[in-house]
Amino acid sequence: MSKSILITGASSGIGRAVAELFLEKGWQVGLLARRQTILEEVAMGHVNAMVLPADVTDATAVDHAVNQFAMQAGHLDVLFNNAGIFTAAGTIDEISLEDWYASVNVNLNGMFLAARAAFRQMRRQNPQGGRIINNGSIAAHVPRPNSAPYAATKAAITGLTRSLSLDGRDFDIACGQIDIGNARTPMVEELSARQAATVPAAEPMQSFAVEDAARSVLHMAELPLEANVQFMTVMATKMPFIGRG
Numbered sequence: 041m042s043k044s045i046l047i048t049g050a051s052s053g054i055g056r057a058v059a060e061l062f063l064e065k066g067w068q069v070g071l072l073a074r075r076q077t078i079l080e081e082v083a084m085g086h087v088n089a090m091v092l093p094a095d096v097t098d099a100t101a102v103d104h105a106v107n108q109f110a111m112q113a114g115h116l117d118v119l120f121n122n123a124g125i126f127t128a129a130g131t132i133d134e135i136s137l138e139d140w141y142a143s144v145n146v147n148l149n150g151m152f153l154a155a156r157a158a159f160r161q162m163r164r165q166n167p168q169g170g171r172i173i174n175n176g177s178i179a180a181h182v183p184r185p186n187s188a189p190y191a192a193t194k195a196a197i198t199g200l201t202r203s204l205s206l207d208g209r210d211f212d213i214a215c216g217q218i219d220i221g222n223a224r225t226p227m228v229e230e231l232s233a234r235q236a237a238t239v240p241a242a243e244p245m246q247s248f249a250v251e252d253a254a255r256s257v258l259h260m261a262e263l264p265l266e267a268n269v270q271f272m273t274v275m276a277t278k279m280p281f282i283g284r285g
Contacts, residue, residue, distance in 0.1 A: 042088065044113035045261060046070035046106060048096050048154050049123030051078040053225035054175065057254040058120055063089055065258065070109035072096070072154075073123070096123045096150030106157035115165055118261045119158035121151045122175040124193075126227055129186040129234060143189035148196050155204060155215075162213045169212025171268075173260050174201045178221040178273060178281055184231075205270065214268040216260055221275025222246060223253040246276040 045062050049055035051073035062069050063086045071079045076093035083089035090109055094101035110116045124147045127139035155172055162170030176197045183191030197217065204215035222228050224247045231245065256274045263269065275281055 041114060042066050042068050043117045043261075044068040044070070044109070044115060045118040045120060046072060046092075046109050046116060046154075046158065047120045047122060048072045048150070049175075050082060051075045053227055054220060054223055054250060054253055055120070055122040056082055057223075057225075057250040058122070058257050059089075061251070061254040061258055062261075068113045070105070070113070072102075072105050096154055097145045099153050102150075102153045103157045106154075106161055110161050110165065115167075116158060116161045116170055118171045118173065119154060120173050120175070120257060120261070121154050121158075123150050123154070124175065126187070126190050126231070129184075131186055132188050134186075135189060140189050143193050147190070147193035148200075151197060152200065155200065159204065159208065159211075159213060162208075163211045167212075169265050170214075171261065171263075171265065172204055172208070172213065172215040173257060174204075174215065174217045176201065176217045176219045176271075178219045178275060180219060182281055201271075205268070212265050214263075214265055216269045217271050218253075218256060218260065218269075219271065219273045219275075220253050220256075221273070221281055222279050223248060223250040223274075225250050246279040248276045 045067050047055050047059050050059045050071040059069055059082055068088050070090045070092050072092040072094050074095050079091045083091050092105040094105045127143050174197050177194040179191045180194040180198050201215055201217040208215055260269045
């Protein structure tokens with residue numbers, strides 16, 4: 041039986057790139073996001089794809105999607121916990137409460153709910169166990185200016201990763217985190233355009249192919265459960281991460 045992975049935020053960006061790579065490699069892939077029509081585009085021509093339209097902030101919908109995928113696949117091997125948003129930039133006094141709550145709801149609550157449902161499934165299935173890969177961000181360690189909601193929620197994901205890694209030991213559930221810096225996605229392209237508009241004299245934002253980020257996720261996912269990449273950082277070589285400040 042081929043291995044299975046459920047990907048949240050699978051309709052665009054890193055999630056879509058990961059989905060396309062795992063489909064190509066023959067994995068059974070659950071595609072979870074809100075936009076069903078785009079998920080169907082990703083799945084087109086792949087009998088090993090399962091479209092799971094759901095909002096990660098809806099606990100009932102997430103539980104249903106995980107159960108539905110596990111039943112069809114026969115076993116849930118990996119969750120790529122990826123769905124996230126980046127709201128409008130600003131200092132903390134300029135950030136709307138709506139944007140703050142949206143960031144917390146998607147970036148933190150949504151990842152908690154997906155991990156919760158996957159952990160439950162991995163704990164009860166036979167054979168027991170599986171792997172959760174959380175998509176963090178280098179923003180968890182070194183944030184961009186004017187991005188308090190994103191930085192705060194991604195820092196929280198690091199705490200969630202550590203807790204899941206610890207709590208999963210007794211059930212053969214491994215948990216690791218990938219922190220990605222400037223993979224070329226629509227989100228990064230938008231951030232680059234914002235920077236160019238607000239600080240025209242700034243150096244262009246360095247980025248790298250999103251497919252290389254996807255290959256990093258594949259490496260983490262393919263490890264046997266006795267081995268785990270606890271934290272991985274993959275980023276544009278020349279971006280100002282080391283030495284920022």
